[in-house]
Amino acid sequence: MDTNSVSPLPPMEEAMDxxxxxxxxxxPNGIEMPPPPDEKRYxxxxxxxxxxxxxxxxLLIVILSTILLVGVLxxxxxxxxxxxxxxxxxxxxxxxxxxxxxLMIAGFVTLSGFSILIYRLCRCVxxxxxxxxxxxxxxxxxxxxxxxxxxxxxxxEALQKVNFYSLHSWLGLVTMGMFVLQFVIGFFSFxxxxxxxxxxxxxxxxxxPIHASLGLANFWLAIATSVTGLIEKxxxxxxxxxxxxxxxxxxxxxxxxxxxxLIFIGIIVTFAVRRSNAPASAKxxxxxxx
Amino acid sequence: MDTNSVSPLPPMEEAMDxxxxxxxxxxPNGIEMPPPPDEKRYxxxxxxxxxxxxxxxxLLIVILSTILLVGVLxxxxxxxxxxxxxxxxxxxxxxxxxxxxxLMIAGFVTLSGFSILIYRLCRCVxxxxxxxxxxxxxxxxxxxxxxxxxxxxxxxEALQKVNFYSLHSWLGLVTMGMFVLQFVIGFFSFxxxxxxxxxxxxxxxxxxPIHASLGLANFWLAIATSVTGLIEKxxxxxxxxxxxxxxxxxxxxxxxxxxxxLIFIGIIVTFAVRRSNAPASAKxxxxxxx
Numbered sequence: 001m002d003t004n005s006v007s008p009l010p011p012m013e014e015a016m017d018x019x020x021x022x023x024x025x026x027x028p029n030g031i032e033m034p035p036p037p038d039e040k041r042y043x044x045x046x047x048x049x050x051x052x053x054x055x056x057x058x059l060l061i062v063i064l065s066t067i068l069l070v071g072v073l074x075x076x077x078x079x080x081x082x083x084x085x086x087x088x089x090x091x092x093x094x095x096x097x098x099x100x101x102x103l104m105i106a107g108f109v110t111l112s113g114f115s116i117l118i119y120r121l122c123r124c125v126x127x128x129x130x131x132x133x134x135x136x137x138x139x140x141x142x143x144x145x146x147x148x149x150x151x152x153x154x155x156x157e158a159l160q161k162v163n164f165y166s167l168h169s170w171l172g173l174v175t176m177g178m179f180v181l182q183f184v185i186g187f188f189s190f191x192x193x194x195x196x197x198x199x200x201x202x203x204x205x206x207x208x209p210i211h212a213s214l215g216l217a218n219f220w221l222a223i224a225t226s227v228t229g230l231i232e233k234x235x236x237x238x239x240x241x242x243x244x245x246x247x248x249x250x251x252x253x254x255x256x257x258x259x260x261x262l263i264f265i266g267i268i269v270t271f272a273v274r275r276s277n278a279p280a281s282a283k284x285x286x287x288x289x290x
Numbered sequence: 291m292d293t294n295s296v297s298p299l300p301p302m303e304e305a306m307d308x309x310x311x312x313x314x315x316x317x318p319n320g321i322e323m324p325p326p327p328d329e330k331r332y333x334x335x336x337x338x339x340x341x342x343x344x345x346x347x348x349l350l351i352v353i354l355s356t357i358l359l360v361g362v363l364x365x366x367x368x369x370x371x372x373x374x375x376x377x378x379x380x381x382x383x384x385x386x387x388x389x390x391x392x393l394m395i396a397g398f399v400t401l402s403g404f405s406i407l408i409y410r411l412c413r414c415v416x417x418x419x420x421x422x423x424x425x426x427x428x429x430x431x432x433x434x435x436x437x438x439x440x441x442x443x444x445x446x447e448a449l450q451k452v453n454f455y456s457l458h459s460w461l462g463l464v465t466m467g468m469f470v471l472q473f474v475i476g477f478f479s480f481x482x483x484x485x486x487x488x489x490x491x492x493x494x495x496x497x498x499p500i501h502a503s504l505g506l507a508n509f510w511l512a513i514a515t516s517v518t519g520l521i522e523k524x525x526x527x528x529x530x531x532x533x534x535x536x537x538x539x540x541x542x543x544x545x546x547x548x549x550x551x552l553i554f555i556g557i558i559v560t561f562a563v564r565r566s567n568a569p570a571s572a573k574x575x576x577x578x579x580x
Contacts, residue, residue: 165542166521166546167517167520167521167545167546167549167550168521170546170549170550171517171549171553174553178557209564210561212564213560213561213564214557214560214561216506216564217556217557217561220513220514220560221553221557223510223514224510224514224517224553224556227457227461227514227517227518228517228518228521230457231456231457231518231521231522231525232521232525234457235521235522235525252455255457256456256460259457259461260457260460260461260464263461263464263511263514266507266510266511266514267468267504267507270503270504270506270507270510271500271503271504271507273503274499274502274503274506
């Protein structure tokens with residue numbers, strides 16, 4: 001089968017399938033009896049070799065997603081610094097609020113986006129390292145999200161605004177709840193459970209599609225929440241009297257550009273995740289896939 | 291391998307993999323030489339038998355997604371009928387505008403959502419019928435979307451509002467563009483190309499993950515666009531003087547409930563698509579999977 005054009009590396013389930021196919025005869029169920037951890041299994045599959053087209057697509061996804069993920073953060077910083085009076089922690093509630101979009105986009109979009117893409121795109125190194133990098137990026141996102149949440153909470157308190165009233169705040173709460181759930185599930189299922197690798201094999205394999213699908217849903221949820229926040233902020237700006245009409249128009253274009261960039265990030269991440277593009281150095285360490 | 295807990299039915303790529311594994315010896319590349327169309331291949335795989343847990347999960351997804359997909363449309367109708375003065379075509383621009391949220395949610399969310407779920411969940415009938423139902427639901431969505439677009443366009447013209455200014459309208463344009471692209475690609479790749487089944491096999495198989503990933507991205511894009519539209523409308527309502535404060539609050543809760551329902555629809559569809567739950571009547575007609 002010419003998997004090159006479809007999926008250069010076999011997806012998780014297929015890899016597991018192959019393990020079960022290679023399990024010794026008489027073993028009724030491959031997943032209950034995983035290969036012993038000391039046995040090294042490499043897939044030297046000629047189908048894994050990439051053609052030129054696959055490489056071009058892979059590079060295009062890597063370059064484009066990097067530009068978009070960094071670009072959206074730079075664009076938000078530019079907007080806040082030049083059109084929203086910059087940021088500070090406790091001096092001014094308005095400036096404290098400005099930390100909210102930067103930190104949330106950094107945590108929920110840029111860091112989480114890189115984390116997801118690295119997990120799916122970087123398979124030339126040992127899989128356990130990829131998992132640790134995936135967890136590291138999400139772990140770095142946690143303080144960003146926590147500070148981003150505190151900044152808006154404190155700022156609302158200082159300005160005596162009602163918290164958790166708008167749709168944006170409700171969506172934000174669902175996003176944060178799902179993020180924490182995903183982090184805890186991921187940490188225990190794919191790292192802590194590795195301590196007892198053989199016995200937890202079927203449980204871990206069952207968790208893979210759940211973690212992957214909820215992770216992608218959470219990423220889109222973060223994008224939808226960010227876009228609603230941008231619109232809420234823009235609608236507030238329209239009523240501000242101390243901002244010139246010209247500046248309002250420029251700000252409108254900047255926030256719209258941030259929104260459109262976020263949407264393209266969502267599309268490219270969904271595309272990259274589903275296509276499971278991976279640098280198929282022909283040797284894939286199958287036993288460490290889960 | 292106990293696939294029950296992971297994926298009751300093998301995903302598309304695995305099914306194709308099995309075809310290539312079953313291709314006659316000496317065939318260098320299974321995908322270039324698909325099995326002859328008259329040869330019936332059934333997978334009588336004992337792994338496909340479902341356990342009680344898989345059935346419960348399948349039923350839960352089907353029931354929950356049906357409730358949410360119909361519920362969001364009912365909620366939008368309720369909002370428009372009781373709080374936005376109902377709808378009409380040309381008598382009043384305001385009432386004409388009210389058709390926009392109903393038709394767009396009907397086309398982009400309810401019909402598209404059912405279409406995606408039916409494709410992934412309903413595999414007990416012949417695959418070509420599932421494809422036709424999938425196309426039919428999307429085809430019915432087209433007039434809804436076209437009328438929804440016209441209603442807002444006409445209403446803006448009548449009210450002398452600027453078109454394509456807000457982030458919502460830009461996102462809407464991207465969503466509509468991607469929808470048309472997906473429909474055309476899907477129609478030609480998976481239906482027209484079937485006329486010459488054998489020769490187009492590799493092309494069709496290459497299109498599967500692209501169509502699936504862009505379809506999911508487009509669904510989330512539609513959700514994000516809908517949510518931004520709800521927030522824009524709600525912010526406009528806040529400034530209306532002829533609506534009582536109590537009604538504004540109730541309307542706020544209704545639009546927020548629509549937004550939250552949309553988000554849960556996104557999560558459940560992403561989950562259902564990735565988990566590839568299917569009623570695994572043990573006989574799966576593999577050759578018709580693409």
